[in-house]
Amino acid sequence: MGKKKKQKKKPIEWRDLTINALIDLIIGIILIIIGKYIG
Known part of the structure; x- marks a missing residue:
């Protein structure tokens, strides 16, 4: 949790x-909800 310096090279995909x-x-x-109301 304390290793935040390595995130600058590769962001978490x-x-x-x-x-x-x-x-x-x-x-x-x-x-889907809109379709149910319209249909």
Whole structure:
């Protein structure tokens, strides 16, 4: 937890992938909810 100097060379990729996955999931759920209300 105390080794934060190594993060400057290579940013954490799994965190970005997780954020992107969550965003896609949220957008998908919103689209499904909107589709149910419209349809």
